[in-house]
Amino acid sequence: MVGDFSVGKTSLTQKFVNNVFSDKYLTTIGVKIDTAIVADTKLIVWDVAGRDSLSPINASYLVGAAGVVLVCDGSRASTVSDLLDIWNTVTERIGVVPAVVALNKADLPEWNISDEMYAAFDKQSWDVFPTSAKEGDNVKEMFEKLVNKLSSQVV
Ligand code: G3D
Numbered sequence: 756m757v758g759d760f761s762v763g764k765t766s767l768t769q770k771f772v773n774n775v776f777s778d779k780y781l782t783t784i785g786v787k788i789d790t791a792i793v794a795d796t797k798l799i800v801w802d803v804a805g806r807d808s809l810s811p812i813n814a815s816y817l818v819g820a821a822g823v824v825l826v827c828d829g830s831r832a833s834t835v836s837d838l839l840d841i842w843n844t845v846t847e848r849i850g851v852v853p854a855v856v857a858l859n860k861a862d863l864p865e866w867n868i869s870d871e872m873y874a875a876f877d878k879q880s881w882d883v884f885p886t887s888a889k890e891g892d893n894v895k896e897m898f899e900k901l902v903n904k905l906s907s908q909v910v
């Protein structure tokens with residue numbers, strides 16, 4: 756799970772692995788590792804904490820990752836454009852791996868994703884899902900798509 760601080764990495768992970776959403780998550784320390792079985796695949800989810808999910812230390816957690824979930828907060832434009840930089844960090848570190856994008860907080864009325872951003876996303880080999888960790892929308896679909904890409908080795 757990569758993306759800016761407070762975009763919903765932990766909430767999406769917890770919604771998927773435990774199917775609960777709490778408005779009172781404590782900021783996690785370090786990295787939390789969760790597992791979920793999707794079809795015949797065991798998915799091991801690394802949820803890295805801190806203000807910068809790809810600080811040099813955190814970027815080392817990328818090594819060995821089979822794929823990434825790029826998470827942004829659709830109501831905060833900077834977190835959306837940051838995904839392109841984050842993706843560059845990922846590919847420099849581990850190459851092009853299967854990736855899905857969660858445009859999270861889709862339940863919020865403010866939505867700050869420009870047409871340019873959608874066009875930039877279209878150029879990438881990503882599958883993009885508007886998600887809500889709060890209401891559950893598209894969370895399962897997003898993780899299942901990643902697993903599907905991992906199993907079929909489609910980047
Ligand atoms: P992070 O792990 O990326 O840092 P968190 O982000 O999962 O800790 O979420 C940060 C804040 O956003 C939390 O609020 C959380 O409740 C909220 N949040 C996460 N996903 C959603 C969503 O889909 N919709 C809405 N409305 N809020 C969401 P607090 O207030 O606890 O900091």
Ligand code: MG
Pocket residue numbers: 764765766782783802803804805
């Ligand atoms: Mg977190």
